[in-house]
Amino acid sequence: MASLSRGPIIDCDVHPTPRSMDEIRSYMKQPWKDRYSGGGRGFYGNPLHGARLDAKPPNGGPIGSDPEFVRQQLIEEYGHKHAILLPRAFCNLHPDPDFASAIAAAFNDWLADTWLGKHNPDGVFKGSITIAHQDPQAAAKEIERWAGHPHFVQVMTDSGARAPFGQRQYYPIYEACEKYGLPLAIHPGTDGMGINIQPTPGYPTHYIEWHTCLSLGFQSHLVSFLTEGVFEKFPNFKVVLTEGGVAWLPALMWRLDAEYKALRYEVPWVKRKPSEYLKDHVRITSQPLERPDNDEHLLQVLEMMDAENILMFASDYPHWDFDSPKLAFPKLPDALRNRIFYENAKQFYNL
Amino acid sequence: MRHEICYVKDLPMGANKIMTLEGRSVGVFNVNGEFYALKNSCPHQGAPLCVGTVTGMTLPSKPGEYLYGKEGEIVRCPWHGWEFDILTGKSIYDPHKCLVKTYDVAVEKVEEEIAVETYKVKVEEEKVIVYI
Helix, strand or coil: CCCCCCEEEEEEEEEECCCHHHHHHHHCCCCCHHCCCCCCCCCCCCCCCCCCCCCCCCCCCCCCHHHHHHHHHHHHCCEEEEEEEEECCCHHHHCCCCHHHHHHHHHHHHHHHHHHHHHHCCCCCEEECCCCCHHHHHHHHHHHHHCCCEEEEEEEEEECCCCCCCCCCHHHHHHHHHCCCEEEEEEECCCCCCCCCCCCCCCCCCCCCHHHCCHHHHHHHHHHHHHCHHHHHCCCCCEECCCCCCCCCCHHHHHHHHHHHHHHCCCCCCCHHHHHHHHEEEEEECCCCCCCCHHHHHHHHHHHCCCHHHHEEECCEEECCCCCCCCCCCCCHHHHHHHHHHHHHHHHHHC | EEEEEEEHHCCCCCCCCEECCCCEEEEEEECCEEEEEECCCCCCCCHHHHCEEEEEEEEECCCCCCCCEEEEEEEECCCCEEEECCCCCCECCCCCEECCCCEEEEEEEEEEEEECCCEEEEEEEEEEEEEC
């Protein structure tokens, strides 16, 4: 195991779960309190199991709902310095923007009181502000409500959307993110659900197809951010692509840079080769890390994508496709390992 | 080395038991009356394999056809869901390259002296034995 689990870790994708939906409801006003009944992303439940079977808290409650057990099974087990928490509110699929915003706000209040509050005396847990992107103005206000909180380090949204994220209707969100120094994390979920468009030609039949193709939405959002000039308009705005896959990035950037040589004409606000914006504006988290049979091939991809500067480790605990800090990666050079597992996130989130 | 695990009657069909033997965690399974032992560590990322679901599997079939079989002969890793044949330790997706260590298991009659009040009684019972 030499060098596989050395050094500090910041884990950029950990999922806390409410003990019950009543816990979320307790933070809601009427009429939402009576109306809210939880609910996930809809289709595409994992046919095997959706979460690690050994992650059931011994004292009861849903998987991921016991902060003390998460400390034991993840934080202490692997020596995490910080875990970035991304709750799954699934509010981005609702047609009613007010309902969606109420769900987002309740999740934020809950997270602030519990995982970021009474269960966080040492500050190991850092959180994400859930927003409903159906209503960008309301989302911006929600971001403002939490600005300056010591443990909220980013804003988060599902990848599911009605339009690619570079489009201007979303700009109030990015303006607020920039103003308060909070990156926007995009996490898979609610693609093709409720009001959101499915980023494949139609609905895939199987979970294996759906799960493999989650990266398609991310690719579309990233190309949209770059070509719409979002990083020119908001020069301090940053994006984290969480759980969208990793190894596709170099090929997509080669393609986009190639197109840019002539089609720059169409998007004259894009001042640099699109790929050159990544280092300043985009981070990508490692899980689910692709593992080709030949480790050397992955190491080459990491070099191609500038992993040294833009890749941040994530485990996705406690979900079924958890990447172990010890064994998810092949052996890495020490300096690169430290960048991916710790330094990149430390700098990015100012931890 | 020989390790007495338990009485046969205490490990019924479909049940399994996880023990630490010689410093390593081992899962002992009763599959339809036969006993098998696997190392309790998935060769993928080291998850506690034997904590996983004991189940059957969809057998190779034509597109659109479902054949379910090997009921009770498969353990599915509790993390990433990789399937292993409990009888052989071999993974389903690549039995040649991905497999978990197995151990020999025997059922042996064991004589035990049990003190019942002042009388000594000899009892012969079958026990599950793992050889490492």
